[in-house]
Amino acid sequence: DQQVKQNSPSLSVQEGRISILNCDYTNSMFDYFLWYKKYPAEGPTFLISISSIKDKNEDGRFTVFLNKSAKHLSLHIVPSQPGDSAVYFCAARTSGNTPLVFGKGTRLSVIA
């Protein structure tokens, strides 16, 4: 029973264009959402997060949108760069220092 779902295993985007990665969740107790980026042979690296009291959080080229009623969040990368090519994981948790629940990841390829 996947509580966090990333339904697109891969995405290919041209350099300079927008990348949109999607994530759906089923557990209404989740109130904090994160995106991690992972390069081969490295651990996941925190990218951006959003609390359930917000619907948007922006950090440079990265913006995360949260639609609580739809239990959906998305990560927008604008403009996409070749160095953004990696696997992106959506994760969620309930309050406090609780463990993260991860999706299966989406492999983003940014083509020059």
Added chain:
Amino acid sequence: GAGVSQTPSNKVTEKGKYVELRCDPISGHTALYWYRQSLGQGPEFLIYFQGTGAADDSGLPNDRFFAVRPEGSVSTLKIQRTERGDSAVYLCASSLAGQGYNEQFFGPGTRLTVL
């Protein structure tokens, strides 16, 4: 470096053997997590320590898996009678304790292969 470190980076063992995987968290981080990532999957939670004690071990798949953190810093994940299905990347993460949402910092992982 100041990040989370894990040793060994790779471990190959035979079915039925015992293995230990080590995690050195970021200094000062009292919360420590173990996750397991199988091929094509996201990381899956195994166990969470707050200080020396296991605050949540609900993710451990069975009693062949055990983890310790005797001094509240370094942690060791122990797997007895390994099976081929245990092959995965084992990730460790640490974070500050306390209220609020504290980012989890991940180590590079240990790739375990059980032949």
